[in-house]
Amino acid sequence: MQFIAEDLEDSTEKLSGKLAAEKARPQHAIDRYFYRSHLVYERELKHLIFRSWIYACHASELQEKNDFLLFDIGEESIILTRDSAGEIRALHNICRHRGARICEEKCGNKKTFVCPYHGWVYNTDGTLKAAREMHMRSDFDPKEHGLVAIQTTVFMGLVFINCNSEASDFSKPLENLRKPLGAYNLEKAKVAHKHTYQIATNWKLVLENYLECYHCATSHRAYAKSHTLKDVYEKVEPVVEKMLENTEKITGIKGMGKDYDRIYLNAEEFGACVYTSRYALYDGYKTGSEDGEPVAPLMGNIKDYDGGTGDFQMGPLSFMLNYPDHCVLYRFIPRSITSTDMELVWFVNEDAKEGTDYDKDKLTWLWHHTSLEDEYIINRNSEGVNSRFFKPGPYHPEFEEQLQAFVHWYLHTLESTLNL
Numbered sequence: 334m335q336f337i338a339e340d341l342e343d344s345t346e347k348l349s350g351k352l353a354a355e356k357a358r359p360q361h362a363i364d365r366y367f368y369r370s371h372l373v374y375e376r377e378l379k380h381l382i383f384r385s386w387i388y389a390c391h392a393s394e395l396q397e398k399n400d401f402l403l404f405d406i407g408e409e410s411i412i413l414t415r416d417s418a419g420e421i422r423a424l425h426n427i428c429r430h431r432g433a434r435i436c437e438e439k440c441g442n443k444k445t446f447v448c449p450y451h452g453w454v455y456n457t458d459g460t461l462k463a464a465r466e467m468h469m470r471s472d473f474d475p476k477e478h479g480l481v482a483i484q485t486t487v488f489m490g491l492v493f494i495n496c497n498s499e500a501s502d503f504s505k506p507l508e509n510l511r512k513p514l515g516a517y518n519l520e521k522a523k524v525a526h527k528h529t530y531q532i533a534t535n536w537k538l539v540l541e542n543y544l545e546c547y548h549c550a551t552s553h554r555a556y557a558k559s560h561t562l563k564d565v566y567e568k569v570e571p572v573v574e575k576m577l578e579n580t581e582k583i584t585g586i587k588g589m590g591k592d593y594d595r596i597y598l599n600a601e602e603f604g605a606c607v608y609t610s611r612y613a614l615y616d617g618y619k620t621g622s623e624d625g626e627p628v629a630p631l632m633g634n635i636k637d638y639d640g641g642t643g644d645f646q647m648g649p650l651s652f653m654l655n656y657p658d659h660c661v662l663y664r665f666i667p668r669s670i671t672s673t674d675m676e677l678v679w680f681v682n683e684d685a686k687e688g689t690d691y692d693k694d695k696l697t698w699l700w701h702h703t704s705l706e707d708e709y710i711i712n713r714n715s716e717g718v719n720s721r722f723f724k725p726g727p728y729h730p731e732f733e734e735q736l737q738a739f740v741h742w743y744l745h746t747l748e749s750t751l752n753l
């Protein structure tokens with residue numbers, strides 16, 4: 334992790350001036366200030382990250398009652414658990430006595446969480462079960478000292494959380510994905526592999542890299558050989574249109590090629606982005622693998638390979654790339670001003686057996702390889718952006734369109750919170 338010295342002259346006035354400067358220079362990359370200011374980072378966590386819907390885990394990772402796992406965002410730790418009644422919950426990992434972390438193991442199965450400090454005991458639904466000797470305080474009500482709960486939405490086996498208790502339910506905007514996402518039957522999927530790439534840069538650089546494919550042709554040779562997204566639409570339109578014409582017939586799924594685009598400022602609710610489109614692979618490629626050949630059995634209800642791949646966004650930080658035989662989820666989580674967890678999760682059908690139906694190395698090759706290339710280029714990007722001599726340049730109007738949608742939302746949100 335890089336250390337960035339605190340700017341002692343940083344202030345809300347400075348932020349206000351920097352936001353005004355961005356407005357005067359639209360359609361350009363943003364100033365290095367936004368990647369370096371500690372004041373900005375605090376505001377991002379408060380006003381963007383902890384008010385957004387974020388993918389937390391897959392329901393199959395909390396298979397049994399009392400299964401739990403930890404999810405870290407920024408400096409926060411969240412316990413994801415299936416309580417003793419079978420309900421999935423998200424709870425702040427903070428003791429209601431004097432604030433110690435109550436759970437240290439990354440995952441496991443426990444009937445209760447016992448605080449290591451003074452021994453308060455919590456049930457897996459967050460209620461306080463016992464608080465040693467606290468009966469000596471006549472005003473102490475255990476019911477008022479349960480772990481603080483976080484909002485959750487479970488959609489097709491995907492568990493999302495939102496730390497803003499007033500956020501409206503995410504399942505309504507997600508309904509727009511029911512047909513194309515439903516095809517993969519993710520409720521009946523399993524996590525074949527997951528890996529967290531810890532990238533030593535600001536989270537926005539990692540996310541921005543994901544939001545544009547201008548760099549695909551130059552940074553990702555293997556991806557670019559097989560995926561048409563690396564080209565401007567005008568060039569690949571015939572391939573995409575041909576795939577879309579046949580997609581329903583070949584996959585057997587109505588609505589498989591559906592487009593939906595309500596992201597960032599255009600999202601139905603704050604932090605509830607929803608996006609889908611289907612784009613083509615080049616001829617001869619059936620899926621996202623090293624040679625384009627299948628790497629797992631067909632997922633869900635999909636009947637055959639249509640030469641396409643489903644692109645999804647759910648919330649500002651979570652995405653999926655869904656091939657007929659496997660799905661890859663991407664999630665970007667800030668951990669500090671210069672540290673980001675980029676988590677990838679590979680899904681296959683729940684009954685697919687490793688070694689027989691799929692080989693983990695083959696399954697993960699393309700996106701592991703592509704992520705390492707991204708990590709390399711994001712680090713180079715960060716070095717340049719952090720330079721006092723960096724002058725932001727113009728965005729590409731098509732390739733960097735989604736990235737600009739993010740930047741508009743980002744700047745707009747910071748601006749709207751200036752007086753808060």
Ligand code: FES
Pocket residue numbers: 428429430431432433448449450451452453
């Ligand atoms: S801080 Fe948890 S019991 Fe005291």
Ligand SMILES: [Fe+2]
Pocket residue numbers: 542543548549552553703707
């Ligand atoms: Fe990339």
